[in-house]
Amino acid sequence: MLELLTEKFTKAVGRLKETRRLTEKQVNDVLRDVRAALIEADVDYEVVKDLLKRLRERALKEDLKESTSPIDSLLITMYEELVKTLGGEKQELKKGVVLFVGLQGTGKTTTIGKIANYLRGQGHKVAVTSTDVRRPAAMLQLQRLAEKVGVPYYAFEESLSPEDIAKKALEKFKKEGFDYLLVDTAGRLHIDEELMEELKRIKDLLKPSEVLYVADAMQGQIALESARTFHQTLSLTGVVLTKMDGDARGGVALSVRSALGVGVKFMGVGEKIEDIEPFYPDRIAQRILGLGDIQTLMEKAQKVIPEEEAQGLALKVMKGEFDLEDMLKQLRFIRNMGPLDKLLGMLPGIGAQLKGLKIDEKKFKKTEAIILSMTKQERKNPKIINMSRKQRIAKGSGTTVSDVNKVLKEYEETKKIIKRLKGMQGIPSLPKLPFPFKK
Numbered sequence: 202m203l204e205l206l207t208e209k210f211t212k213a214v215g216r217l218k219e220t221r222r223l224t225e226k227q228v229n230d231v232l233r234d235v236r237a238a239l240i241e242a243d244v245d246y247e248v249v250k251d252l253l254k255r256l257r258e259r260a261l262k263e264d265l266k267e268s269t270s271p272i273d274s275l276l277i278t279m280y281e282e283l284v285k286t287l288g289g290e291k292q293e294l295k296k297g298v299v300l301f302v303g304l305q306g307t308g309k310t311t312t313i314g315k316i317a318n319y320l321r322g323q324g325h326k327v328a329v330t331s332t333d334v335r336r337p338a339a340m341l342q343l344q345r346l347a348e349k350v351g352v353p354y355y356a357f358e359e360s361l362s363p364e365d366i367a368k369k370a371l372e373k374f375k376k377e378g379f380d381y382l383l384v385d386t387a388g389r390l391h392i393d394e395e396l397m398e399e400l401k402r403i404k405d406l407l408k409p410s411e412v413l414y415v416a417d418a419m420q421g422q423i424a425l426e427s428a429r430t431f432h433q434t435l436s437l438t439g440v441v442l443t444k445m446d447g448d449a450r451g452g453v454a455l456s457v458r459s460a461l462g463v464g465v466k467f468m469g470v471g472e473k474i475e476d477i478e479p480f481y482p483d484r485i486a487q488r489i490l491g492l493g494d495i496q497t498l499m500e501k502a503q504k505v506i507p508e509e510e511a512q513g514l515a516l517k518v519m520k521g522e523f524d525l526e527d528m529l530k531q532l533r534f535i536r537n538m539g540p541l542d543k544l545l546g547m548l549p550g551i552g553a554q555l556k557g558l559k560i561d562e563k564k565f566k567k568t569e570a571i572i573l574s575m576t577k578q579e580r581k582n583p584k585i586i587n588m589s590r591k592q593r594i595a596k597g598s599g600t601t602v603s604d605v606n607k608v609l610k611e612y613e614e615t616k617k618i619i620k621r622l623k624g625m626q627g628i629p630s631l632p633k634l635p636f637p638f639k640k
């Protein structure tokens with residue numbers, strides 16, 4: 202997601218690499234590239250105009266040119282204005298009934314499963330229910346998801362009307378005193394009167410604390426057009442952008458706030474239940490500027506490896522002490538976190554350059570078996586692994602000497618890459634302060 206913008210923004214700013222002082226022409230050149238990137242990314246035209254106006258005013262008015270490090274200042278300006286465009290502060294989900302609406306197939310039901318899982322992980326009491334009596338098996342789909350997540354699904358007969366289901370579900374929710382009731386609704390291919398009326402009646406009955414519009418990011422601006430119509434009838438309180446994993450442009454993410462006046466609250470980044478992220482405008486701005494999203498990366502990492510271990514590993518990598526034991530840890534860690542490309546996108550500077558890398562499960566198992574067949578000493582100091590040791594390791598892991606050689610070679614290469622990454626900075630001069638800045 203957002204790769205296009207990251208690539209173009211990094212390139213635009215990257216051209217200033219050797220510059221000490223910024224001329225007006227250079228600022229204009231960067232802004233011209235930024236504008237082209239935004240348009241290519243399918244950002245709403247008015248949004249582009251507005252953002253560019255703010256950037257230009259600040260870049261030229263404020264004494265960027267006199268700043269000791271003008272590129273950093275330009276980056277910070279871009280960062281701050283992007284955050285504004287993306288909606289400013291992160292928006293919490295208000296407790297109570299959360300009604301999910303949107304066109305057919307945009308990901309409403311899947312998103313409810315994901316958000317239920319997310320909220321539950323945060324320690325909230327969550328229940329879900331569905332008023333989608335139209336599509337056969339729609340209710341069953343949510344019920345299955347609820348079982349998987351481990352939250353109650355309020356089941357009612359499919360012969361009831363959506364309004365009756367809403368009423369009964371609300372009663373139950375109030376009685377149980379849960380924090381959130383997530384309510385699924387039926388989708389339609391196109392907006393029609395009947396659907397809008399039905400949703401309006403459900404909304405009036407439920408008096409939800411949130412009405413979230415679920416938009417498929419891959420649809421681009423079209424998604425926003427229907428969102429506007431929903432907004433008129435239902436007064437949306439926020440948007441969930443789904444399928445961000447399939448959308449390299451990201452235009453919708455930048456346009457929602459200004460098009461609707463409400464912000465994005467979550468984004469879906471895959472088909473699995475964990476593939477949802479709260480929408481942090483500051484982190485998204487960092488990603489777009491190629492500064493990575495270390496916070497989200499660390500949050501994901503903490504779920505699969507204990508914090509001290511993560512820090513230990515990072516420290517070792519920084520110091521260049523990286524043995525086979527560390528490589529195994531890292532492989533396990535990456536494997537538990539999901540596809541590599543999603544993670545690399547969060548690393549400063551390199552995200553846009555590395556795409557489509559994935560862990561090969563079979564190869565992983567083999568590597569793991571080989572490393573586990575080594576003695577502690579061998580893992581710490583792979584240099585001592587001579588031919589007879591290789592034969593023993595191959596036998597122990599049910600592999601061949603050539604497999605062992607491959608792992609050793611991979612280890613050497615990983616070590617080299619780490620060295621290179623250490624010496625590399627994504628953007629010519631990364632701001633000295635760790636992102637995000639808090640003013």
Ligand SMILES: Nc1nc2c(ncn2[C@@H]2O[C@H](COP(=O)(O)OP(=O)(O)OP(=O)(O)O)[C@@H](O)[C@H]2O)c(=O)[nH]1
Nearest residue numbers: 305306307308309310311388443444469470471472
């Ligand atoms: N790649 C990807 N796929 C998603 C995401 N969210 C949902 N999907 C997929 O989109 C498809 C439709 O999802 P549903 O949740 O059934 O959509 P819906 O809006 O409930 O559909 P209706 O109930 O028919 O209106 C499914 O195949 C989901 O797996 C996402 O963030 N990324």
Ligand SMILES: [Mg+2]
Nearest residue numbers: 309310333339
């Ligand atoms: Mg559905």
